[in-house]
Amino acid sequence: MKISGTTQLACLLGHPVSHSFSPYIHNYLAEKCGLDMRYVCFDVEDEQVEAAVKGIRALGIVGSNVTIPYKIKVMDYLDEIDPNAAIIGAVNTIKNENGKLIGYNTDGVGFVKSVIEAGHTLKGKTVMVLGAGGASRAITVELAAAGVKKLLICNNTLAKAEQLSAQIKEHFAEVSIQIGLLNITEADLQGVDFLINTTPVGMSKQKALCPINETIQPPKGLVVCDIVYTPHDTKLLLWAKVNGLQVVHGIGMLINQAVHSFYLWTGKEVAAYEDILALLVEQGVIDK
Numbered sequence: 001m002k003i004s005g006t007t008q009l010a011c012l013l014g015h016p017v018s019h020s021f022s023p024y025i026h027n028y029l030a031e032k033c034g035l036d037m038r039y040v041c042f043d044v045e046d047e048q049v050e051a052a053v054k055g056i057r058a059l060g061i062v063g064s065n066v067t068i069p070y071k072i073k074v075m076d077y078l079d080e081i082d083p084n085a086a087i088i089g090a091v092n093t094i095k096n097e098n099g100k101l102i103g104y105n106t107d108g109v110g111f112v113k114s115v116i117e118a119g120h121t122l123k124g125k126t127v128m129v130l131g132a133g134g135a136s137r138a139i140t141v142e143l144a145a146a147g148v149k150k151l152l153i154c155n156n157t158l159a160k161a162e163q164l165s166a167q168i169k170e171h172f173a174e175v176s177i178q179i180g181l182l183n184i185t186e187a188d189l190q191g192v193d194f195l196i197n198t199t200p201v202g203m204s205k206q207k208a209l210c211p212i213n214e215t216i217q218p219p220k221g222l223v224v225c226d227i228v229y230t231p232h233d234t235k236l237l238l239w240a241k242v243n244g245l246q247v248v249h250g251i252g253m254l255i256n257q258a259v260h261s262f263y264l265w266t267g268k269e270v271a272a273y274e275d276i277l278a279l280l281v282e283q284g285v286i287d288k
């Protein structure tokens with residue numbers, strides 16, 4: 001990996017960042033495209049966030065990812081926010097367009113792409129989403145933008161689901177939205193085309209847990225998606241497989257959100273899903 005006087009830079013701003021695997025993905029993509037660009041992580045203290053964002057402009061950094069805890073805070077320092085990112089209310093990607101800093105959110109785009117790449121269509125479909133946190137916001141906004149007919153948003157705290165529902169209705173009046181709690185029954189799943197878990201239930205230390213009752217017999221043709229990617233096959237996805245359903249793994253969203261950020265910065269659309277998956281397995285990020 002050569003670094004010269006012309007090498008361009010992309011980066012991650014967050015705190016902490018040492019666990020990030022984004023450098024593996026973006027440096028791989030840069031090399032695959034033959035770009036003289038490198039990606040590094042910056043661990044930024046809270047009081048330095050504004051200076052760090054201004055630094056993107058000052059140093060001519062091509063673009064940046066933004067991670068916890070600054071996805072909302074950075075919005076105050078940008079010149080423009082993509083309309084869907086504005087509805088989501090968070091930015092995970094900044095593009096430096098000749099000194100103008102534009103904020104995007106590629107999480108929901110990455111999720112939608114992972115579903116489409118698995119051979120499914122979302123337009124006109126009924127989708128049940130478990131959870132109403134940050135990832136759910138990004139996903140539900142992009143599902144609405146992709147033309148789903150109906151969204152059923154189920155959450156621990158009903159008020160959060162209600163708030164999210166109101167925001168989506170305001171911008172996507174054509175989408176029918178219902179809200180509910182997380183105690184899903186067999187009857188609730190009737191007529192549902194996609195079930196998506198956006199809660200952390202099933203992740204790492206909670207890997208023995210499933211966000212729905214595993215004795216439920218799902219309707220035929222239901223597609224089950226989990227955005228939790230450690231473990232690769234969560235309890236929810238195992239339940240789906242046992243019941244003969246198609247699944248979409250969380251790693252797809254993770255890879256595609258990065259690929260879309262890279263596209264925003266460089267204009268290069270790279271089909272590298274399998275290569276990046278292999279890279280992440282090699283780096284021990286996932287247990288496939």
Ligand SMILES: NC(=O)c1ccc[n+]([C@@H]2O[C@H](COP(=O)([O-])OP(=O)(O)OC[C@H]3O[C@@H](n4cnc5c(N)ncnc54)[C@H](OP(=O)(O)O)[C@@H]3O)[C@@H](O)[C@H]2O)c1
Binds near residue numbers: 158199227253254
């Ligand atoms: N694959 C990817 O690329 C990707 C991207 C982003 C996030 N994720 C994963 O998605 C998950 C959620 O992330 P997030 O940023 O949306 O988190 P978040 O903003 O904290 O939201 C979490 C949501 O899950 C609910 N929840 C939390 N603990 C729960 C429990 N024990 N039982 C039932 N519901 C529970 C919360 O409901 P209440 O607030 O009402 O409690 C909230 O709606 C994490 O596991 C994260 O790793 C994956």
